[in-house]
Amino acid sequence: MTSYxxxxxxxxxxxxxxxxxxxxxxxxxxxGIGDHHxxxxxxxxxxxxxxxxxxxxxxxxxxxxxxxxSQHIVDRYVAGESVRYEELRKVWSEVVGWVPTVLDLGxxxxxxxxxxxxxxxxPEQRIRVWLGEPEIDWTKIKSSEELRALLGSRDTHAAxxxxxxxxxxxxxxxxx
Numbered sequence: 681m682t683s684y685x686x687x688x689x690x691x692x693x694x695x696x697x698x699x700x701x702x703x704x705x706x707x708x709x710x711x712g713i714g715d716h717h718x719x720x721x722x723x724x725x726x727x728x729x730x731x732x733x734x735x736x737x738x739x740x741x742x743x744x745x746x747x748x749x750s751q752h753i754v755d756r757y758v759a760g761e762s763v764r765y766e767e768l769r770k771v772w773s774e775v776v777g778w779v780p781t782v783l784d785l786g787x788x789x790x791x792x793x794x795x796x797x798x799x800x801x802x803p804e805q806r807i808r809v810w811l812g813e814p815e816i817d818w819t820k821i822k823s824s825e826e827l828r829a830l831l832g833s834r835d836t837h838a839a840x841x842x843x844x845x846x847x848x849x850x851x852x853x854x855x856x
């Protein structure tokens with residue numbers, strides 16, 4: 681053995697992104713992927729939720745590109761129910777962290793991919809998308825201070841979702 685092998689972890693092995701992310705769930709209940717909006721990496725999210733292993737082994741995704749006030753809308757949509765576009769777009773447009781709104785088609789394709797994957801699964805095996813942005817009612821925001829206060833709750837809101845709905849129930853989740 682070389683000194684490298686005795687003192688360090690084995691060198692990383694290149695593998696397809698989906699395989700690497702799914703392998704990480706064997707050791708951890710949460711796997712996070714940072715998102716630089718609008719990049720080609722967003723296709724990985726679609727690839728992940730489209731892979732049958734994701735629904736079988738993970739089944740939960742917590743996203744920052746969806747507002748909690750629209751959780752009922754996204755639940756209906758990814759379950760395969762008919763949802764008018766005017767209603768569906770509230771999921772990504774009525775959010776705290778995006779001003780004025782999400783215009784990135786990659787993120788919108790993600791929701792469609794979850795819906796498509798779920799159409800082939802029984803209800804108890806479907807992928808659940810948790811909207812990690814806190815609720816906001818833009819008609820009540822009258823100052824930048826009010827908006828800043830909500831911006832400060834973004835991390836705690838997502839953390840509460842993860843704690844209450846994932847970790848406390850011994851589940852796994854991809855966090856984007």
